[in-house]
Amino acid sequence: xxxxxxxxxxxxxxxxxxxxxxxxxxxxxxxxxxxxxxxxxxxxxxxxxxxxxxxxxxxxxxxxxxxxxxxxxxxxxxxxxxxxxxxxxxxxxxxxxxxxxxxxxxxxxxxxxxxxxxxxxxxxxxxxxxxxxxxxxxxxxxxxxxxxxxxxxxxxxxxxxxxxxxxxxxxxxxxxxxxxxxxxxxxxxxxxxxxxxxxxxxxxxxxxxxxxxxxxxxxxxxxxxxxxxxxxxxxxxxxxxxxxxxxxxxxxxxxxxxxxxxx
Amino acid sequence: xxxxxxxxxxxxxxxxxxxxxxxxxxxxxxxxxxxxxxxxxxxxxxxxxxxxxxxxxxxxxxxxxxxxxxxxxxxxxxxxxxxxxxxxxxxxxxxxxxxxxxxxxxxxxxxxxxxxxxxxxxxxxxxxxxxxxxxxxxxxxxxxxxxxxxxxxxxxxxxxxxxxxxxxxxxxxxxxxxxxxxxxxxxxxxxxxxxxxxxxxxxxxxxxxxxxxxxxxxxxxxxxxxxxxxxxxxxxxxxxxxxxxxxxxxxxxxxxxxxxxxxxxxxxxxxxxxxxxxxxxxxxxxxxxxxxxxxxxxxxxxxxxxxxxxxxxxxxxxxxxxxxxxxxxxxxxxxxxxxxxxxxxxxxxxxxxxxxxxxxxxxxxxxxxxxxxxxxxxxxxxxxxxxxxxxxxxxxxxxxxxxxxxxxxxxxxxxxxxxxxxxxxxxxxxxxxxxxxxxxxxxxxxxxxxx
Numbered sequence: 122x123x124x125x126x127x128x129x130x131x132x133x134x135x136x137x138x139x140x141x142x143x144x145x146x147x148x149x150x151x152x153x154x155x156x157x158x159x160x161x162x163x164x165x166x167x168x169x170x171x172x173x174x175x176x177x178x179x180x181x182x183x184x185x186x187x188x189x190x191x192x193x194x195x196x197x198x199x200x201x202x203x204x205x206x207x208x209x210x211x212x213x214x215x216x217x218x219x220x221x222x223x224x225x226x227x228x229x230x231x232x233x234x235x236x237x238x239x240x241x242x243x244x245x246x247x248x249x250x251x252x253x254x255x256x257x258x259x260x261x262x263x264x265x266x267x268x269x270x271x272x273x274x275x276x277x278x279x280x281x282x283x284x285x286x287x288x289x290x291x292x293x294x295x296x297x298x299x300x301x302x303x304x305x306x307x308x309x310x311x312x313x314x315x316x317x318x319x320x321x322x323x324x325x326x327x328x329x330x331x332x333x334x335x336x337x338x339x340x341x342x343x344x345x346x347x348x349x350x351x352x353x354x355x356x357x358x359x360x361x362x363x364x365x366x367x368x369x370x371x372x373x374x375x376x377x378x379x380x381x382x383x384x
Numbered sequence: 385x386x387x388x389x390x391x392x393x394x395x396x397x398x399x400x401x402x403x404x405x406x407x408x409x410x411x412x413x414x415x416x417x418x419x420x421x422x423x424x425x426x427x428x429x430x431x432x433x434x435x436x437x438x439x440x441x442x443x444x445x446x447x448x449x450x451x452x453x454x455x456x457x458x459x460x461x462x463x464x465x466x467x468x469x470x471x472x473x474x475x476x477x478x479x480x481x482x483x484x485x486x487x488x489x490x491x492x493x494x495x496x497x498x499x500x501x502x503x504x505x506x507x508x509x510x511x512x513x514x515x516x517x518x519x520x521x522x523x524x525x526x527x528x529x530x531x532x533x534x535x536x537x538x539x540x541x542x543x544x545x546x547x548x549x550x551x552x553x554x555x556x557x558x559x560x561x562x563x564x565x566x567x568x569x570x571x572x573x574x575x576x577x578x579x580x581x582x583x584x585x586x587x588x589x590x591x592x593x594x595x596x597x598x599x600x601x602x603x604x605x606x607x608x609x610x611x612x613x614x615x616x617x618x619x620x621x622x623x624x625x626x627x628x629x630x631x632x633x634x635x636x637x638x639x640x641x642x643x644x645x646x647x648x649x650x651x652x653x654x655x656x657x658x659x660x661x662x663x664x665x666x667x668x669x670x671x672x673x674x675x676x677x678x679x680x681x682x683x684x685x686x687x688x689x690x691x692x693x694x695x696x697x698x699x700x701x702x703x704x705x706x707x708x709x710x711x712x713x714x715x716x717x718x719x720x721x722x723x724x725x726x727x728x729x730x731x732x733x734x735x736x737x738x739x740x741x742x743x744x745x746x747x748x749x750x751x752x753x754x755x756x757x758x759x760x761x762x763x764x765x766x767x768x769x770x771x772x773x774x775x776x777x778x779x780x781x782x783x784x785x786x787x788x789x790x791x792x793x794x795x796x797x798x799x800x801x802x803x804x805x806x807x808x809x810x811x812x813x814x815x816x817x818x819x820x821x822x823x824x825x826x827x828x829x830x831x832x833x834x835x
Binding site: 148149166169170173174177178181182253256257260261264265267268269272273275276339342343346347348349350352353354355356357358359360361363 | 566569572573576577580581623625626628629652653655656688689691693694695698709734735737738739741742753754755756757758759762763765766767768774775776801804805808809812813816
């Protein structure tokens with residue numbers, strides 16, 4: 122079967138057109154066609170992910186190296202992964218059935234404790250989970266420190282300590298300092314501000330006022346750019362629909378498709 | 385300080401005694417004020433059917449069903465007419481032997497036109513009053529329902545005061561027309577799609593060029609042939625509508641410079657998106673109908689899926705071959721000289737900068753969604769990013785530079801599309817402005833009507 126045949130290209134166009142229109146019908150109201158389109162898209166994505174997981178992960182990075190003996194160290198992560206999968210599957214299968222006829226389907230409490238082998242399996246399954254969480258947290262924290270906090274702090278210090286910098290840059294640096302500290306005070310110090318003495322309280326109140334409004338302004342800017350991003354998606358989809366409909370109406374790929382089906 | 389905790393100077397004064405000729409059924413003359421003319425529902429003789437409509441039909445979140453609330457809250461029943469039965473303090477309630485939890489203490493008396501106070505929360509007072517005996521104490525459903533009612537009353541009291549249990553005449557200003565959500569969708573859709581289909585207007589108001597686009601272009605333009613470029617493909621078909629606008633000219637430029645492009649993606653559908661875009665770029669033809677320089681690039685573009693999320697990204701810095709995951713003879717033997725991030729979310733770009741760029745020190749350019757731009761600007765200012773192309777406006781200016789470059793075969797296949805896009809964005813922004821103005825008008829008129 123030649124997947125590059127015009128039939129598949131035209132079929133893809135028609136399918137994409139119909140699914141796009143079905144999803145857009147959500148703007149009118151929720152309906153069965155839109156739900157069907159959502160289910161198709163979600164199912165196709167999950168199926169594709171399953172294929173990628175098998176082809177690009179399990180086969181390429183685990184099974185082939187094991188079979189070829191290319192990497193002896195692959196046995197440990199492969200073994201831990203296998204334990205995790207088995208523990209997860211056993212846990213899923215051991216879920217109690219929901220109470221029949223009950224609203225909200227409350228699970229029936231288990232009456233007997235799990236057998237020893239299941240308890241050992243659960244305990245072993247904690248090891249790869251702990252490794253995943255620990256590695257993730259460690260990598261994340263070190264990366265945030267090295268990649269965000271320290272470079273940004275150094276950049277702010279450079280602006281502040283550079284006496285030859287133009288006035289505009291100094292003003293921007295000073296504003297950055299005031300706004301950043303104001304936001305921090307508003308978020309973390311506000312509950313304690315009332316316990317301070319007079320002039321400190323007033324200063325804090327003014328500073329936090331600046332921080333609060335800076336937060337609103339930043340949120341507005343982020344929202345505006347997000348709106349532009351979503352508009353871009355809508356416009357791109359509309360452009361594709363317009364182009365597809367134009368092709369459909371002018372070149373009539375449906376006729377070509379039917380012709381290819383029936384000769 | 386009395387037991388109630390209220391300073392004596394602020395202590396409530398006893399209510400003025402009724403005159404002998406006055407009865408509970410007759411309204412006090414002293415309570416009738418001009419306010420009753422404007423708000424006749426405050427009158428004790430007010431009949432709930434006078435104005436028609438139904439308070440239950442009030443769609444405001446603070447509305448409540450008087451019938452269902454009447455069971456435990458006698459004060460909300462229309463027939464409840466004992467305004468002066470409110471105890472001034474707990475001692476009055478003790479003298480009566482019962483405590484009505486629906487009533488709160490009257491803080492100020494002797495002033496005409498006051499509404500009867502209603503207890504909305506036991507926490508407003510320091511004295512604790514027991515639950516009424518009719519309530520099922522300890523019943524979770526009962527406590528939940530009671531708390532919900534307390535919450536409704538609290539919401540009601542945050543707004544302008546109105547008597548509970550009485551029919552309230554709402555001003556006849558229909559706010560529904562202004563806040564009908566489908567109309568907003570229709571307005572935005574018409575003003576966005578209309579220019580595309582009907583060709584409204586022209587893109588005369590071009591978007592501003594943000595800092596970072598020129599730097600990104602210069603960096604790519606300065607690549608030597610066969611330079612290795614590492615691409616982090618962090619978007620999938622869900623956001624391809626926006627990212628493709630900027631990714632296509634960037635890839636076109638890279639391939640036109642004969643760069644050797646390899647990539648990783650932490651998204652399962654990322655490699656598929658990459659193949660689709662690269663295929664489109666390679667099919668690009670110039671005005672003469674010949675294939676462009678981009679399509680003549682001999683190097684295959686390979687993007688591999690890297691499982692593990694952000695935790696696996698350091699592998700791209702320390703062991704690129706392992707990160708790419710395939711054994712091929714045409715893998716680049718040289719280290720990358722440029723990194724390009726193609727990301728829909730700011731977090732993905734941040735993770736690459738934190739996990740890979742700090743280890744390799746390779747110059748990095750980011751092509752991101754418009755929503756990610758504010759978060760990544762500081763990285764451009766600090767030098768961690770050498771270029772930043774964000775959103776449709778960044779794509780437009782990058783394509784414009786590409787069209788005006790030295791490569792005569794660099795076709796502006798996307799230029800017409802981008803101009804259409806800019807035009808539609810301008811109209812969309814007008815639609816959003818209109819919605820903002822109408823929404824504020826509706827809020828102002830609604831507030832004026834309620835007053």
